Amino acid sequence: MSENSLVITMVSNGPGEIATWVKPLAEQLHKQISMRPRVEKSQISLKLVLVPCPNATGQESLAAKKWLLFEKIINAKNFWHLLIKPSDFGQWPSTGLVIFLGGDQFWSVLLSARLGYLHMTYAEWIARWPFWNDRIVAMSKQVVYKLPQKIRHRCSVVGDLMADLSISAKKDDPLPSGQWIALMPGSKSSKLKVGVPFFLDVADQLAKLMPNCKFLLPLAPTTNLWELNYFGSKKNPIAKEYNSGIKSITEANNINTRGRLITENNTEILIQENHPAHNDLSQCDLALTTVGANTAELGALTIPMIVIVPTQHILVMDAWDGIIGIIARSPILKWCIGLLISFIKLRKRGFMAWPNISARRMIVPERVGNITPKEIAKEAFGWLNSPRRLDGQKKDLQALRGKKGAIKKICQEIIDLLVSKRFLSQ
Numbered sequence: 001m002s003e004n005s006l007v008i009t010m011v012s013n014g015p016g017e018i019a020t021w022v023k024p025l026a027e028q029l030h031k032q033i034s035m036r037p038r039v040e041k042s043q044i045s046l047k048l049v050l051v052p053c054p055n056a057t058g059q060e061s062l063a064a065k066k067w068l069l070f071e072k073i074i075n076a077k078n079f080w081h082l083l084i085k086p087s088d089f090g091q092w093p094s095t096g097l098v099i100f101l102g103g104d105q106f107w108s109v110l111l112s113a114r115l116g117y118l119h120m121t122y123a124e125w126i127a128r129w130p131f132w133n134d135r136i137v138a139m140s141k142q143v144v145y146k147l148p149q150k151i152r153h154r155c156s157v158v159g160d161l162m163a164d165l166s167i168s169a170k171k172d173d174p175l176p177s178g179q180w181i182a183l184m185p186g187s188k189s190s191k192l193k194v195g196v197p198f199f200l201d202v203a204d205q206l207a208k209l210m211p212n213c214k215f216l217l218p219l220a221p222t223t224n225l226w227e228l229n230y231f232g233s234k235k236n237p238i239a240k241e242y243n244s245g246i247k248s249i250t251e252a253n254n255i256n257t258r259g260r261l262i263t264e265n266n267t268e269i270l271i272q273e274n275h276p277a278h279n280d281l282s283q284c285d286l287a288l289t290t291v292g293a294n295t296a297e298l299g300a301l302t303i304p305m306i307v308i309v310p311t312q313h314i315l316v317m318d319a320w321d322g323i324i325g326i327i328a329r330s331p332i333l334k335w336c337i338g339l340l341i342s343f344i345k346l347r348k349r350g351f352m353a354w355p356n357i358s359a360r361r362m363i364v365p366e367r368v369g370n371i372t373p374k375e376i377a378k379e380a381f382g383w384l385n386s387p388r389r390l391d392g393q394k395k396d397l398q399a400l401r402g403k404k405g406a407i408k409k410i411c412q413e414i415i416d417l418l419v420s421k422r423f424l425s426q
Contacts, residue, residue: 005043006423007096008035008414011111013053013076015187015222016293017102018060019276020300021122021161022048025101026069028411033424036071045093050076051107055292057188063221063275079107083114095423097414105129118417122161122410130154135417137410139402158409160402162300165278173257175270175283178214179384181206182281182303183269184289187220189227191290194313196231197239198373202288204244204265205377210384215269216284217261218277225249225259225271238313242373285390286383288376295364296354300401304383304393307353308376309368355397363396 008029012022026046029035035044048070050060061073074082074089086092098112100121109132112119120135121127123143127136130147136155138144144155183203185195203215219228232239232246239245245264252259252273258280259271272280278301281287287298287305298305355363367376383389418424 005093005095006418007045007047007093007117009047009049009096009098009111009115009117010070010101011049011051011098011103011108012101013051013060013103014056014293015060015063015220016297018048018050018064019221020165020293020297021101022064023067023069023276024161024164024407025099025410026067028407029414030069032411032415037068045071047071048073049079049082049111050074051079051103052076053103057220057222059222066221083110086115095421097418097423099414118421120414120417122158123155124161127155135413137406137413139406156409156413158413159404159406160300161406161410162296163401163404164407165276165297165300173279175216175280176214178212179210180214180216180284181380181384182284182287182289182298183215183217184287184294184298185217186290186292187222187294189231191292192223192227192231193236193238194310195290196228197236197242197244198308198310199288200232200244200246200263200267200269201242201373202376202380203267203269204263205373206380207265207267209377209381213384215267216258216272216277216280217269218272218281219275221275225251225273228261228271244373286380288380291352293354299355299358299364299397302394302397304390304397305353305364306376306379306383307364307366308371309352309366310371311368312370355400358400359396363400364393 010022010026012018029046030038033044034042035046036042046069048064053076056076061075064070064073072090082089092115096115096117098108098115098117098119100108105121105128108121109119109129118134119132120137121133122137124139125143126146127133127143130136130151133154137158138155139160141157144152144157147155183199185199186192206213229246229249230236234240247262247264250260259273261269261271281303282301284303287303289295289298289305289307291307291309295305295307351357352366352368353364356366415424
């Protein structure tokens with residue numbers, strides 16, 4: 001396949017999207033097309049543009065750099081600068097393609113218009129700017145039905161990018177035999193502040209109920225062992241309210257491919273630093289997790305889960321944005337605002353986990369409120385001792401996702417579009 005000078009630009013936002021959508025598609029494109037940075041003399045450049053998003057951590061570019069898939073990665077904080085003066089971020093050939101893979105679809109529309117490039121959207125549920133797309137690749141036929149009749153020919157149903165996670169989760173480095181529980185306390189400091197001490201305490205409580213159970217902590221790409229150790233120590237004010245802590249943390253080495261955390265109560269937790277940890281996660285019987293894109297990731301891997309949101313820690317509100325965050329930082333008003341927010345969350349909230357949002361019904365349990373590690377440990381114990389319940393949740397999660405094989409199909413759609421515009425020649 002020969003090519004003219006062009007750039008393929010992927011647009012995305014948070015850690016979940018870049019791990020589950022961007023990374024596998026970028027890897028597949030490199031298999032099908034000779035591109036920089038892996039093929040130095042290629043005329044095609046693969047770039048990643050991160051866009052503003054309240055759910056992003058600001059560390060997504062660091063995770064993506066480790067994959068060595070992109071010639072250039074542009075941070076979300078530089079997005080407006082990129083729109084105003086693209087030349088400040090390297091050369092942009094006259095021909096190119098912008099692909100939406102997460103965030104607000106309008107950002108990729110703006111970027112493609114500014115650069116004068118073709119535009120493609122991967123639409124999970126809806127294509128919000130259909131007339132601005134040269135191609136739309138959809139998860140299901142429901143996306144097609146929502147499009148105006150006269151442009152439905154631009155849309156192809158390719159299947160579910162998230163469903164392909166189970167294909168990529170090869171068990172070539174199996175966990176030791178046993179019943180495994182994944183602990184996923186979050187990726188942002190505001191979540192880790194509560195999640196790390198809470199989940200360590202849950203692990204200790206569950207280890208008492210099930211001495212033979214084993215624990216895995218897949219480290220988010222936007223955090224590290226130092227942060228994990230800090231939030232599990234008494235330097236974290238919230239950690240003082242729990243009966244657990246970290247005795248030691250050992251990094252992975254050439255012999256042991258996973259790190260090791262020992263709690264003060266001698267519970268052992270393996271740590272997987274490589275992201276995405278689909279291989280390890282796919283071997284777990286149950287996951288205990290916070291809310292976020294990780295619930296969609298677990299759902300795609302069909303891993304039963306319990307979603308946990310302790311609302312009793314008002315101090316966490318100092319990490320909130322906007323006027324609520326400003327008010328919450330006031331010592332006098334913090335307590336009152338905390339009670340109000342907790343009341344609203346408990347009384348009037350909608351679903352918080354992505355499987356429940358997608359299904360519009362409760363598939364995975366959501367535990368929100370003044371909850372304790374002991375309560376969660378007892379509930380996890382009940383699930384782990386009910387194979388039929390676990391299997392039932394797995395089947396419900398599987399039924400939510402679209403067909404597999406989307407990665408290869410989207411890759412082919414990209415090639416076909418570029419060939420049709422004579423940007424590529426076969």
